[in-house]
Structures are given as C-alpha cells and as structure tokens.
Amino acid sequence: MTSARMNRRAALGLAGGTALALASSGALARGVKAPQAWDRTVDVLVVGSGFAGLAAAIEARTEGADVLCIEKMSIVGGNSILSGGGLASPGNDLQVAAGIKDSPELLLADMLKSGGGLANVECAKVVAYGALDAYRWAKDFLGVKFDRLGYQGGHSVARSACYMNGNGANMVGPMAKKAKELGVALETRTRLVNLVTDEKGAVVGAELVKGYVFPKEDSGTRMFVRARKGVVVAGGGFSQNVKLRMLHDPRLGPQLESTNQPGATGDAMMAAQRIGAADVQMDWIQLGPWTSPDEKGFGVCPKFVESSVGYGLMVDPKTGKRFVNETGNRKVRSDAIIATGHPAVILVSEENAGHVPPSTIKAGMENGSIRRFANLDELAKFYGINAESLKASVTRWNEAVAAKKDPDFNAKIFKDTKENKGVFYACRLWPRVHYCMGGLAINPKAEVINTDLNVIPGLYAAGEVAGGVHGMVRLGTVSIADCVVFGRVAGRNAAQRKI
C-alpha cells in the first residue's frame, strides 16, 4: 500500500476524509517559506521563557540539543514571574511531613471534576502522573526552594508546594540560571513573527524580530532562525488581548482588568494558528476570584485569600451574609461575586491567619488592599456592612467550624481551623481575567494538532498556550505542574525528533 494511500486511510479515520485535500493538493501552502539563507541554525527553538518555556529549553538541552529560547519582553519569566502559587504535586515531601495522604489519581479526579467533562483526559493524566516528578526535578535538579504547603480552592487536599514567599520569580530565577549553566541561549526582546514551513507543512524554523521593544510594531530587526529538530511554542495565554478574548467570550471586554503581564497577547499562539494549528475551548477564559479592586494586577490579595479560605469567611457587604462556598473552584466563586454586582469582603481572624505568609499581610497593609481590624464592629463600619448581620454570619460560621461541617455552602473546614474572633484581617475582592483555558490543540506528546486533525511535524506547545488540558475550570497551581510537565515533554520530544 502506498504511503499516500496510507495517509489517505489515516486521514479518513481522523477527519471524515477531509485531509485528502491536503494529501492531494501539493499546491496547498501555509506559513512562510524558508529564506535563501538562514541567519542562524539551532536544533530546538523555544518561544517563551515562563515555566513551560524554560522547562522545555532545559529538557531539550539536557537531551543534547542546541537550544535557543526567546522572550519578546525585556525580562525573562513571562507571566510565570507573577505567579503567587506553587506546584501542585501529589505525594510531595511537604504533604508527607504534614501527614496528608494524596495520589495522582486523586489529583486527576479533582482536575476532571473541575474540568466539567471538557478536559482532554489523556493530557490531564500526563500532568497528574508527572507532577510529583516535576516537583522533584524543580527542587533537586533546578534548586528551586519550596517553603510551605498551600491549599487552593477545588482541591481535595492541600498539595501545592509553594516556592519561596509564593513568588514565581523564586522559581523562574533558578530555572533561568540552570538554563544558562547548561548552555541554553536565552535571549530577551526577541519575538516570534512567523513560523517557517517546508513544502510538506513541517515546521523548519521561524521568522523573528530581534531588539523588539513591546509593544512597538516597528521596533527591532528581522532574522530567520532554522530549527533542525523543531519549535516549542510556550508563549502563554491572551488574557491581555481584549479583542481576541471578546471574539471568544463577548463578556470579557475592556471593563474587566487582567492579572497578566501586558505581553500576554497570544501572538505566539496566533503564529501557530497561521500555519494551521487548531485551537480548542478558546471561550473558556478563567477569571480569578481573589483579586482586589484596591490594588493593581495580580497583587498580593490572591495569596491572602487562598491562605484564608477554609479558615475565614466571605460575605456580600450589602447583606453581611455568606453567599458562596469559599473553597469552591475559581469559576464558582468568580461567577458568584460578579452576580452580586459589587466587590465581596473576605475576613479571617488573626488566629486563623497563620497560613498567610507574613510578607503577604505586610505588603497588603502597605498598599491598602489588606486591612487589620481590632473587632468586627470596626470591620463592619469600614466596609459599610450591617454589623449585626455580619456578627450573625460569623457566629454561624464558627458553629460550622466547631462542627467541622458547613451546612450552608459545604465549604471545606480544616483540622486546624479555629473560632473566628478578636482581631480580623480583611480585603475586598473583584474578579479579573486570569487564565486562558483554551489554546492550541495538543496530544499527550505535546505535538500540535492542525485543523485537519493531523500532527504538525516539528511543532510542539506547552503551558497556557496549549488548550484542553484542564477543561472548563483549572485548579490553582495545577497550571504550574502543567507548565513543567508538558514543557519537559515538549522539549524532550523536540530534541529526540527523528529528522
């Protein structure tokens, strides 16, 4: 049987035969053609320098590949540098020390539950079963320091190994250092413009701009880089691209801010789409329920909130009453807050705030987003809440704490959750566009799938730019596991690709 016929058969199985068009139309062209002469040649080109990009670059280099990792912004780290979380990893040593039982199966179950049936189960498995190894690799091989175990809404147990001070820079730093030590060429202000394909549609390189000054379209100079083995796209999401997010979800207009760095415009993803990459679930754009209108960007409140849920309570200032499960997933909480039409107030007693890093409270009190109150009357007065109904809500929550069961919203209550009384910390919350669940269609090998449902040879994607791994809702800190696990898968497969 000729390979053409085999392709045809395969195509039939894949996409009702639509791929015949490609198989038979030699004239079909996508992307930019190779230049007369390349300006530079490497084995693997990695686009993006966040957790996924750096993991891909390090892994490809470890596999012996000559690697160029580019970042369009002026500093390394992409949006990961703003991460306030940690690495969800079932069975990590911090869990063991805390005597918490966990397993990849339980993480997978949590992921699929919040994914609402839209998660690509095979890809989710890669993350769930690879997360612990990713944590150990980050800790032991990269030298990332993890200083505490964190809990995030929607997880069955606390399983997030948080990097120092829950500051993404404390993981990006060691990753970038290791990449350079290993000999990865890590170049900032270098932007992917177009992917270069051969006559078969395989990715063989890229058209870049060096000396790019975001967002100046005219800045920098063009160059063509040949990528012998392949290109890994790890350019992140498009939360800052208002027009693009509105194409997929018209509700997410300019009235909603984003937690992301300004460069999160999705242009690396769009370069891949320009050569036929399929996208999936682009309309599932996640809002963060824990951002405060009293500070800019991601801020420090998210860490305050995720360290306080399960201990304190969240109320609608208009009623003084709780209105949602504080330990519910991000969508549940964001939708509930937006439905009230105004910012919510989360409060936790000083005694229950032991899981909030002191640096977080300090920073929040300095920028005015987090406040300390001697008692509930002062808190109620400051936020304009009816003091009596607030006290009634706290009393009812304390009864739930005592019973270790929340009869109203079934929020998780921890072993060490204490009665909320005395001095309180509090902040206001209003959601922001935080994460793009959708993105490029990939398979468990991190290979990018085109709109005819075939693999695009030489093109890999990992991290937020890839879609379908989490489904409808992504749980906190699972994206960091996703970035490291799939970044490494992409880097390894690119480096090992037979050409």
Next chain:
Amino acid sequence: MTSARMNRRAALGLAGGTALALASSGALARGVKAPQAWDRTVDVLVVGSGFAGLAAAIEARTEGADVLCIEKMSIVGGNSILSGGGLASPGNDLQVAAGIKDSPELLLADMLKSGGGLANVECAKVVAYGALDAYRWAKDFLGVKFDRLGYQGGHSVARSACYMNGNGANMVGPMAKKAKELGVALETRTRLVNLVTDEKGAVVGAELVKGYVFPKEDSGTRMFVRARKGVVVAGGGFSQNVKLRMLHDPRLGPQLESTNQPGATGDAMMAAQRIGAADVQMDWIQLGPWTSPDEKGFGVCPKFVESSVGYGLMVDPKTGKRFVNETGNRKVRSDAIIATGHPAVILVSEENAGHVPPSTIKAGMENGSIRRFANLDELAKFYGINAESLKASVTRWNEAVAAKKDPDFNAKIFKDTKENKGVFYACRLWPRVHYCMGGLAINPKAEVINTDLNVIPGLYAAGEVAGGVHGMVRLGTVSIADCVVFGRVAGRNAAQRKI
C-alpha cells in the same frame, strides 16, 4: 499615511499588533494557488444547498451575479431537509392571527438569555431584526407554505412559522425551484476540497471534486472554479464528525448518535480553516433533548415533544416524578435527562395533543416511537413506572395547569392547556448530537474573520457553519431564521463586492 502603515495601525487595534506578521511577510502563503487555467468561472460560488446555501444563492443571483451552488451529497437540501421545525419570526401573520404579541426585541432577549453571554450580540441582532422579513421573503417570494404556529422551549412566546407538516423538505423544495428558475447552477455530488487564494490571501476560487460519491475519497474528478466576487461557505455543522467533535468536547464520543445527515462532517468549514479562518465556541455542541431511542436519526418524536411541552409532562420512569422544566431550553433538558442515566418518558393527554400534527402521531405510532394508552395504568405498566407515583405527578401537574403556574419547575403553561386525563400519548426520550453552536468566526456582514482578527476578502459564511451567533444555547427554529437571514446577507454582500 501609507496604506501599509494604516493596515498596521488597524492590525494593532485588532490583535495587539500580531497582524504585522502578515502585513510584512509577503512570503506568508495559505491555501491553494490559482491554476494555470480555470475550468470554469462564476461570480459567486456557494458551498452547500441547505437553507443558508440556497438563500445565499438566490439572493446573489437576484443581485445579478452568475452563481454556482454546489452540494457534495447526491440530493439538494443538506441537513435542512431533515428539519422538523419552522422559522422563528416575531410578528408573523400566524402570530397575529393567534393574537400573540411579539417583537424583534423579545426574540433578541430570548436569544441572548439562552446564549448565556456568549452570543455575538451584533450578529444576533441581524437575525432577530431580519427574521420577519426572512419569513415574508420565504412565503411571498419563494412560495414556501407555512401551515401552523409552533412553540419551542426557551422562547417567551409561540413564534415559529412551521412549513407544511413541519417538514424541511417543504421549504427546501420551493427554494431549490426558485434558485433554478432564476438561473442558479445547482450541482450535487460536487465537493469543496480547497479554497484558492491570491498572494494577498483573498479568496478567488476553489478546488472542487465533481462526481463525488460520499464518503468515497477517491471518487470524482478535480476541477478549479474561479469565483470573481467571492465564495459563500454554507456547509453546515460537524455533528457527524466524531473525531472533530471529541477534539472540542471529549464527552461526545461514538456512544452518542446524531440527528444529522451523514454528510454533516464539517469539511467545508475545515477548508476555510485551512486558509486561516478563525473558529469560535466549537466546544458548544448542542444535544437535542427530544429524540427517541425508539426511532433512528431525527425522527418524528421531536415534533411530538415540542408540540406537547407546556401541555403534558415529562417524568423519570424510575421515580414517576417530573425532574426538569419541560419548556426549558435544549441544554437544560438534555443535561437533566442524561443526568438520570436513562431515557425519560413524556406524556400528554389526547385532549392536550391538539398541537401535534396528526401526521406526526401517525408516523410515530407506525414506527413504534409514539404510543397511545387508554389510561395512566396502561402507560405506567408499559414503561415500568410506578402507577401511583405517576398518577400523583399528573395530579400535581393538573393543579399547576388549573393555577396556570408550575410551582415545581416553573414550566410554561399555555392559555389552552387543559387537565391531563383519559387517553394519553407518550414516548421515550434520549438526547442526540444535534447542532454545532460554534463554527467560523463571522461579522454582521457574514464576512469570515481570520485568526489574526482580520476579514478574509472574498470569503463569507452563513448558517450552522458560522459560529457565535447564538452563544451557548440555540433556541429551536431560530437557526432557520439564522440560515435565511445570514444566507441572504452573505449572498448579497458577495454579489455586491467591489473587485
């Protein structure tokens, strides 16, 4: 200011500057290049012969264009020929005769409500405000006969003008006849393989296969048709493409049947994606809640159900109790039935079945999907329902009917809804994949948008192949309005395009 710079500025506004890549990369190619010689030349090529395709062809021809309308299957009509509905049109004469007040604003409100915030409001407006004219055009210009007013779940009022016997063929027929009378070349077994683009990425024609025998990939012969003004893609959805629907919603595997004709594989859409067309909301694939496991395909039960809701009731045979608002939208009902894990049973007394076309009951009783029972005991016995709890449910429903208010699920109850007693008709229901909410991104002019958020010159889309018009959930019979309204918009704009 040079036009290049203007393009750049425009691109910036559109997509965070990503379109610079296109603007500056003359080498970027997509699609098939024009052949040495075209086999045929027309003004407008229309792909697909359902309601949208025929409306586009007729309108383009009316505008004076030389039109070729192709259909890959052996008969004209696409999936529209299977439609059991009508044309949602606020203010149509059947509503007036029934004394029902309605307006485009009310239809738009219903559309946006069921769209759950994902509908492209500007596109939804085009449908809501154009629906009445579309109905009059179909009735007066095309000669389509409409014989009754229908109600569909999720609508505020009965507003569906149903074509004769609620049979889509009775609308496809007059449309095809008119198209031929006007001189449209209407050719079956002709399949779109690839779109042909010029160096600027504008669509200038198409690569087709004539004599195609679905689904034989090797059948037919290639030909290139030049389309001077443009190409209208009206190829329908992809409900029958299991691999594609699973890429976007992994739940919709081969275990779920589809109501669609086998040719609904989305390959015209994929041809557009191959030249850079963006897709939106592909993961919103609608299940029809009204199909019966006791008959194949679309069947006759949907018409029985949509003519019975608001009169009779639906119960879970395991409990004998109602479990969902029978007049809720398709998603509400499909999700609720699937959640029970087994087919539901809908029943309506003979007295309340006056809105069900006799031909429907006759056909259903002949194929065994609809059954007639002398009393509730016989009905309960046949479906294995506990007779006492079924009778209790009917009694409670009759109380709601008397009060004209459903305290349990807030189902709509009509003025002429009577007590359910005596002889009953009933059928079992299990959802099937029915409609792809997502598809090609279009603007209100039916122009197709590419993944860089720019219009693709010369390419238009209408009907189910276009996405974003309805959002999360589409209301029954609004798609027929969508097909006719946007089909005409696409045909007119293609014919009037300045070249």
